[in-house]
Amino acid sequence: MNCRSCFSETVPIVDFGKMPIANNFLKNPALDTYRFNLAAEFCETCSLLQLSEQPDPELMFHDHYAFFTGLSTFMAKHFKEMALTNLPLTYSQDFMVSEIGCNDGTLLSSIADLGIRHLGIDPSQNVVESARSKGVTAEVAFFSELTAREMIKKYSQADLILAANVICHIPDINDFARGIKTFLKQDGKFVFEEPYIGSMIEKVSYDQLYDEHVFIFGALSVQSIFNKHGLTLVACEPQVTHGGSMRYTIMHKDAAVISESVGKILLQEKELGLDNIETYLNFGENCAIRKNELVQLLKHLNQKGRKVAGYAATSKSTTVLNFCNIDSSLISYISDSTKEKIGTFTPGSNIPVISHEEMRLNPPDYLVLFAWNHENEILAKESGVLDSNVKWIRFVPKVEIVQ
Ligand SMILES: [Zn+2]
Numbered sequence: 001m002n003c004r005s006c007f008s009e010t011v012p013i014v015d016f017g018k019m020p021i022a023n024n025f026l027k028n029p030a031l032d033t034y035r036f037n038l039a040a041e042f043c044e045t046c047s048l049l050q051l052s053e054q055p056d057p058e059l060m061f062h063d064h065y066a067f068f069t070g071l072s073t074f075m076a077k078h079f080k081e082m083a084l085t086n087l088p089l090t091y092s093q094d095f096m097v098s099e100i101g102c103n104d105g106t107l108l109s110s111i112a113d114l115g116i117r118h119l120g121i122d123p124s125q126n127v128v129e130s131a132r133s134k135g136v137t138a139e140v141a142f143f144s145e146l147t148a149r150e151m152i153k154k155y156s157q158a159d160l161i162l163a164a165n166v167i168c169h170i171p172d173i174n175d176f177a178r179g180i181k182t183f184l185k186q187d188g189k190f191v192f193e194e195p196y197i198g199s200m201i202e203k204v205s206y207d208q209l210y211d212e213h214v215f216i217f218g219a220l221s222v223q224s225i226f227n228k229h230g231l232t233l234v235a236c237e238p239q240v241t242h243g244g245s246m247r248y249t250i251m252h253k254d255a256a257v258i259s260e261s262v263g264k265i266l267l268q269e270k271e272l273g274l275d276n277i278e279t280y281l282n283f284g285e286n287c288a289i290r291k292n293e294l295v296q297l298l299k300h301l302n303q304k305g306r307k308v309a310g311y312a313a314t315s316k317s318t319t320v321l322n323f324c325n326i327d328s329s330l331i332s333y334i335s336d337s338t339k340e341k342i343g344t345f346t347p348g349s350n351i352p353v354i355s356h357e358e359m360r361l362n363p364p365d366y367l368v369l370f371a372w373n374h375e376n377e378i379l380a381k382e383s384g385v386l387d388s389n390v391k392w393i394r395f396v397p398k399v400e401i402v403q
Contacts (some may be wrong), residue, residue, distance in 0.1 A: 001052050003043035005225050010041035011277055012052065014206070014284035020347035021059055022267050022318035024327065029345040034059065038319065039222070044282040046224035046386055047269075049216045049322075050195055051209065054171050055369070057123070057142065063127050074377045079107035079164060079243055086160055086191050091116070098151070098158040098183070100143045100192075101166030105131025112136050113357040121147065144175050148183035156204040157185045163192040165245075168215045175338035190231075190250040197221070198272055199244020201279060203397040206287040206323070218274050219265040222248050232256045236265040242395065243373035245322065291324045293399040298330040301366060308393075309364035310334035311378065312371035313341050313353045320370070320395065321349035328352065331368060335359035363387040372396045 001010050019038040039052045073222050083097070097111045102120025105125045111118045112135050115152050120138035131138040138364075139154075141147045161184055170176045197218035200208045208216055215221070223233045234256050235249040248266075273279035301308050310317065313336040320326070326349060331354045336342060342355045342357050359367075369375060369392050379392065379402075392402035 001041055001044060003048060004050055004171060005048050006043060006046040006228075008043055008045035009056065009281075010043045010050065010052075012039060012041050013049075013277075013280040014209075014287050015039040016206070016209070016287075016319060016323040019211065019322050020318065021211060022315035022347065024347040025313060025341045025344035025353060027344050027348070029350045032345075032347055035348075036211065038209065038211070040280075040284075042277055044275075044277055046221055047218060047275045048224070049212075049222035051214045055177075055211050057169075057171075074374065075241070076106050078239075080110045082191070082193070082247070083110050083162065084190065086162065087111075087116075091159070093117075094156065095156045095160075097155055097160045097162065100161065100163040101169070102125045102131055102136065102138055105134040105136035105138065107162060107164065108136045108138075109134040113367060114141050117155075117191075119158070120150065120365070126128045143170070143179055144172070145178040145182055148179040151183065157188070158183055159185050159188045161188065161190040161260075161389075163190075164188060165194060167192050168194045168217060171214045173225055174229070174356070177231065180226075181229050181252075182230055184231075185251065186252055187255045189234075189252070191240070191247065192250075193239055193245045193247040196238070196244045196246040197274060198246075198269065201274065201283050203243065204283065204286040204290050205243050205285075205396045206290065207314075207319045207370075207396070210315055210319045212315060217246070217248075218269050219246065219248070219262065220269050220275055222250075223262075223266070226250050227253075232258070233262055235259040236261045238265075241373070287323075290395065290399060291343055294320070294395050295324050295326070297328075297393065297399055297401075298326065298368075302330055306366060307364040308334060308366045308368065309359060309390075310351070310368045310370050311337055311356075311359075312369070312374075313338070313344075313346060313402065314370045317370035318347050318349075319345055321351065324350075332364065333359070335367075336372065357385045360386055363390045365389070366391050366393050366401070368393045368395070369402075 016038040018035045036055050042050045096117040098119045102122045108120045128138045128140045157335045195208045197216045232253045237247040239245040310331045313334045328351045335356045341353045
């Protein structure tokens with residue numbers, strides 16, 4: 001295929017096979033018939049890791065999108081910090097903050113509370129309604145250059161644009177970058193954070209790859225994407241969220257003051273081989289090894305008559321369950337807190353989703369932690385309420401029973 005950013009020929013690195021829509025948790029799994037091929041390719045020219053095929057966005061982000069940022073208290077705190085630390089010390093009355101992919105308004109509500117002009121943009125009607133109920137101004141739209149022009153007409157350009165775990169969802173990355181170029185004021189900042197390629201490679205956290213994540217970025221690829229559009233990378237800050245993320249700050253080239261962090265991270269990425277195809281081919285081989293280890297462990301526990309269930313019916317779990325061919329014979333059910341998911345089945349693998357309360361009443365012997373990126377938060381929450389005999393299984397950064 002051709003790179004979605006620079007159009008060079010890309011190299012295939014890993015193929016996970018046929019996949020359903022990752023977030024398609026349905027009460028009637030017979031209706032879940034759509035499949036696409038989940039595979040990743042690497043561009044040696046701009047160091048961008050990308051999916052070779054992505055389902056139509058309308059199939060993924062719609063009026064019953066069942067992911068609400070505010071459900072994680074840890075993420076809610078994290079986003080509040082992201083919003084507030086990026087505000088300048090002083091700002092004029094017309095200062096405007098925009099968030100692309102505002103979801104349920106978790107981040108923007110702290111801006112709204114300060115009485116600052118703001119605008120959330122999100123393609124899913126139901127989450128936008130939830131944002132509006134928090135007093136957040138929000139519009140239903142996919143962000144693009146055209147959307148940027150419409151928003152400027154209706155509101156204004158933005159001084160600060162924020163986005164978290166959103167840009168990696170947008171396949172036409174050049175149109176997106178042109179949208180930022182248009183929407184951002186001359187001295188404005190665009191701050192976004194995304195799962196980090198360095199962490200994914202290091203931890204072999206291949207479940208970062210699912211339909212919604214068409215890209216996994218690093219500083220090298222981010223710099224290349226925005227440079228082509230008159231913008232530049234001015235800061236990089238590593239984050240612990242989502243199992244290792246990076247926060248990037250982008251400015252117009254002619255207004256940019258570049259921090260030392262950029263050179264430092266770019267150098268680190270070259271030292272780690274993140275610009276080298278061999279690193280990615282090696283990652284592809286490690287995915288197959290991880291799959292084998294997890295399946296062997298589950299089969300072994302099953303043969304010993306142990307009851308194994310899963311914790312957190314995440315979008316990411318769809319890649320793991322389908323790639324590893326795990327069904328309800330190996331994992332009896334998955335417990336989750338999202339009310340829209342309870343009573344449904346996991347996409348493709350047809351494992352029932354029940355509530356955490358129901359799981360705790362009749363707990364399994366082992367729980368596979370699918371939300372491994374929230375391990376500390378979850379284990380702390382469950383330590384007081386879950387039967388202490390239940391053992392946890394993690395599969396990132398390696399397959400093991402948590403001691
Ligand atoms: Zn490229």
